[in-house]
Amino acid sequence: MQLSVIGIGPGSDAYLVPAARLALADADIVIGYHYYFQFISHLLKPGCVCLGRDLSEEEARAELAVNNCRPGTHVAVISSGDAGIYAMASLVYEYAARQQRTDIQLQTLPGISAFQAAAARLGAPIGHDFCCLSLSDLMTPWTTIEKRITAAAIGDFVTSLYNPRSQKRNWQLSRLRSIFLEHRAPTTPVAIVRQVTRPEETIHLTTLAELDVALVDMFCLVLIGNSQTYRFGEFLVTPRGYLARKPVTGPEIQDESFQQIRAELQRPDLSSADQWAAIRCIHSTADFEYEQLYYAQNQPLEYWHDYLTGGGVVITDVTMVQAGITKAYREQYGVEVLCYLNDERVAALAEQEGITRSQAGMRLAIAQHPNALFVVGNAPTALFELADQCQAGHCRPAGIIAAPVGFVNVVEAKLKIKTLSGLPLVIIEGRKGGSSVAASIVNAAFTLPQSLAPTRN
Incomplete structure (x- = not known):
C-alpha cells in the first residue's frame, strides 16, 4: 500500500512536475480540497475515486x-503549491506516526510553491536570504507569529506571506505592515500576486507605505522586499549580495566599515562633519561609546580641513599620535607633524622647571609654533600646559584635540581645555581616548569631504 502526498503546483498545468503527474496517474484514491480537483482531474485514470473536503478540514483529510x-491501493493527497509548505505533508505524516502505520509506503512529491511561482513572475525578488510566514493564527498563536514577523523585519529578509488576509482574519496584515515600517523604509517594494499562474492572475506592485490591505485575500501571496530590493519596470530585483562583491581591498574594507558604523549611530545633534570624526574614532577602537563622549565647539573639523589642506602644522604630545596621522595626507598637503617629546x-x-617631560615638550612646541593645531592623545599634563599657555596669551592655536586616556588628571585636564572659548576644539570627554583616537580626528579633518558622501542603499 502506498500513500503519496503530492504538490500540484500553483494552478497551471504547466507548473506540475513530471513525478507528480506519474503519481496522480497511478492513484486509486485522491483526497484533497475539492477546489483543487479542477486542476488535476484530467490526469487521473478511469475509476479513480476523488474524495473532496472543505478548506478547513485538513486534519480530516x-x-x-x-x-x-x-x-494494493495507492492513495494520493493533493496540496496546491508544494505539499510540504503550509500544506498536507506534515498532517499526513503526523497522523500515520500516531497510528504507528509503518506498513504504509509513504512518499512526498514536491511541487512548485506559490512563492516560487510568484517570485518567477516578478523576475528576481528572492536572490538573497528570504523567509515565508503564514499569517493564519488557526494553528499558531498570534504572539508567536508576531515574534517571527519582528524577526523577519529586523533580519532584513525578503518575506513571502501566505494566508495574508481573509474575511474573518482581516487585521493581521495591517499589523505586520506596522511592524515592518518600524524596521524598513516606506519605499520598500511590495508585490501582491493573486491567483498566480491561473487565468485570473493579477500582479499589483506597490510599496510598504502604500500597501492597501483591502486588495489582499486568501488567493493572494504578498511579497515584501528587503533593504536592497528595487523595482525594474514591472519586475522586482534583489541583488545576490549586499555588495556587488565582498570588499577585498583595504579601501573597500574601510569604506564598508564606515558604512556599518554610520548605520548604528544614535546622536542626531552631531553635524555631518562631527559625525565623521566620531565614525573615525569608533573605527579605530570598535567602541561606540565614542559617539557619546565626543564634544566639539566652533565647527572644528571644517576649520581644520581648510587649515591642513593649506599646509598647516600639527603638534602632538607623543610620537604614537604623530605616527597615527596618515603619511599620505601629510605628504599630499605638505603638512608638518611635529613631536617635541624627544627633543x-x-x-x-x-x-x-620641575615639570613632566610632556609639559616640557609642549612648552617648547608652543614657543616655536604658537598657532599650530595641537593634538594630545596621551599626556594630561601636556593639556594643562597648553591651557595655561593659552590663558596667558602665549599662543593662539588653530585648534586643540584633547583625547588623553587614563585616570589621574585626565578628566580635569579636559575640563580645563573646555573653558578656552573661541577656539576650535574637539574633546573626548571622560577617561577614554588615546593616541589612535587623537590621530583619527586629524585624519577625519583631512578627509572631511567623505563625510558628505552618500550612504549606499
Missing part, C-alpha cells in the same frame, strides 16, 4: 487518507 490505505632640550627643561 489526513485521517481519511491514512485510513483508506489498504494492500634634546626636554630633559633639562623638565628638571629645571
Whole structure:
C-alpha cells in the first residue's frame, strides 16, 4: 500500500512536475480540497475515486487518507503549491506516526510553491536570504507569529506571506505592515500576486507605505522586499549580495566599515562633519561609546580641513599620535607633524622647571609654533600646559584635540581645555581616548569631504 502526498503546483498545468503527474496517474484514491480537483482531474485514470473536503478540514483529510490505505491501493493527497509548505505533508505524516502505520509506503512529491511561482513572475525578488510566514493564527498563536514577523523585519529578509488576509482574519496584515515600517523604509517594494499562474492572475506592485490591505485575500501571496530590493519596470530585483562583491581591498574594507558604523549611530545633534570624526574614532577602537563622549565647539573639523589642506602644522604630545596621522595626507598637503617629546632640550627643561617631560615638550612646541593645531592623545599634563599657555596669551592655536586616556588628571585636564572659548576644539570627554583616537580626528579633518558622501542603499 502506498500513500503519496503530492504538490500540484500553483494552478497551471504547466507548473506540475513530471513525478507528480506519474503519481496522480497511478492513484486509486485522491483526497484533497475539492477546489483543487479542477486542476488535476484530467490526469487521473478511469475509476479513480476523488474524495473532496472543505478548506478547513485538513486534519480530516489526513485521517481519511491514512485510513483508506489498504494492500494494493495507492492513495494520493493533493496540496496546491508544494505539499510540504503550509500544506498536507506534515498532517499526513503526523497522523500515520500516531497510528504507528509503518506498513504504509509513504512518499512526498514536491511541487512548485506559490512563492516560487510568484517570485518567477516578478523576475528576481528572492536572490538573497528570504523567509515565508503564514499569517493564519488557526494553528499558531498570534504572539508567536508576531515574534517571527519582528524577526523577519529586523533580519532584513525578503518575506513571502501566505494566508495574508481573509474575511474573518482581516487585521493581521495591517499589523505586520506596522511592524515592518518600524524596521524598513516606506519605499520598500511590495508585490501582491493573486491567483498566480491561473487565468485570473493579477500582479499589483506597490510599496510598504502604500500597501492597501483591502486588495489582499486568501488567493493572494504578498511579497515584501528587503533593504536592497528595487523595482525594474514591472519586475522586482534583489541583488545576490549586499555588495556587488565582498570588499577585498583595504579601501573597500574601510569604506564598508564606515558604512556599518554610520548605520548604528544614535546622536542626531552631531553635524555631518562631527559625525565623521566620531565614525573615525569608533573605527579605530570598535567602541561606540565614542559617539557619546565626543564634544566639539566652533565647527572644528571644517576649520581644520581648510587649515591642513593649506599646509598647516600639527603638534602632538607623543610620537604614537604623530605616527597615527596618515603619511599620505601629510605628504599630499605638505603638512608638518611635529613631536617635541624627544627633543634634546626636554630633559633639562623638565628638571629645571620641575615639570613632566610632556609639559616640557609642549612648552617648547608652543614657543616655536604658537598657532599650530595641537593634538594630545596621551599626556594630561601636556593639556594643562597648553591651557595655561593659552590663558596667558602665549599662543593662539588653530585648534586643540584633547583625547588623553587614563585616570589621574585626565578628566580635569579636559575640563580645563573646555573653558578656552573661541577656539576650535574637539574633546573626548571622560577617561577614554588615546593616541589612535587623537590621530583619527586629524585624519577625519583631512578627509572631511567623505563625510558628505552618500550612504549606499
